[in-house]
Amino acid sequence: MKDLNRVVLIGRLTKDVELRYSNSGVCFGHFSVAVNRSRKTESGYADEVSFFECDIVGKMAESLSTYLRKGKQIAIDGELVQQRWQQDGINRSKVTVFVHQVQLLGGPAAAESGNYGGGDTGYYTPQTAAAAPVGQYQRAQSTEFEDDIPF
Numbered sequence: 001m002k003d004l005n006r007v008v009l010i011g012r013l014t015k016d017v018e019l020r021y022s023n024s025g026v027c028f029g030h031f032s033v034a035v036n037r038s039r040k041t042e043s044g045y046a047d048e049v050s051f052f053e054c055d056i057v058g059k060m061a062e063s064l065s066t067y068l069r070k071g072k073q074i075a076i077d078g079e080l081v082q083q084r085w086q087q088d089g090i091n092r093s094k095v096t097v098f099v100h101q102v103q104l105l106g107g108p109a110a111a112e113s114g115n116y117g118g119g120d121t122g123y124y125t126p127q128t129a130a131a132a133p134v135g136q137y138q139r140a141q142s143t144e145f146e147d148d149i150p151f
Contacts, residue, residue, distance in 0.1 A: 005079045007097055009052060010105070011035035017068035019061060029061030030054070031068055033076065033097075054078070056099040067104055075103040 011033040018030045033052045038045045054076060056064070068074070078099040085092055 006077070007080055008075070008077050009033055009035055009097065010075045011052070011073070013068055013070050013072050013074065014051065015070050017056070017061070017065050019065055027058060027061045029056040029065060029068070031056075033074065052097055053094070054097040054099050055081075056102070060099075060102070064102055064104075068102075073105040075105060077101040 014032040014034050016031075020028045020030070022028065031054050033054055035050050035052065037048050037050070039048055076097065076099050078097045078101070080095050081098045082093055082095050
């Protein structure tokens with residue numbers, strides 16, 4: 001039986017996406033997502049925030065760079081990747097999310113008003129991003145989940 005490595009997160013960007021290019025011209029994007037959750041305590045509920053570092057590669061990173069802005073709510077689907085290195089003779093590691101799909105949540109009107117609730121039905125995958133010219137937004141139409149789904 002194969003192992004499963006998959007993560008799905010919905011949260012807000014803590015800063016704009018940072019783009020870097022390799023010598024061969026491949027685009028790498030890096031961003032961080034804050035995910036809020038409530039936890040029951042003796043005195044009621046307490047909010048907790050977890051921060052996740054995320055990496056995105058290729059045309060998808062370039063296409064989404066103009067839309068991945070601080071405070072924007074997004075949903076991501078990807079896998080966990082452990083990076084290992086040595087620093088001053090000490091073994092170090094960190095776990096990041098390698099993003100396969102991105103869904104922007106909230107519409108243009110919500111983004112201008114600062115309200116990022118609701119949902120945009122645009123899924124961004126390597127296939128849809130590759131079809132878009134660099135720097136342009138392309139939304140893959142999804143026939144699934146046309147109705148608003150309350151979470």
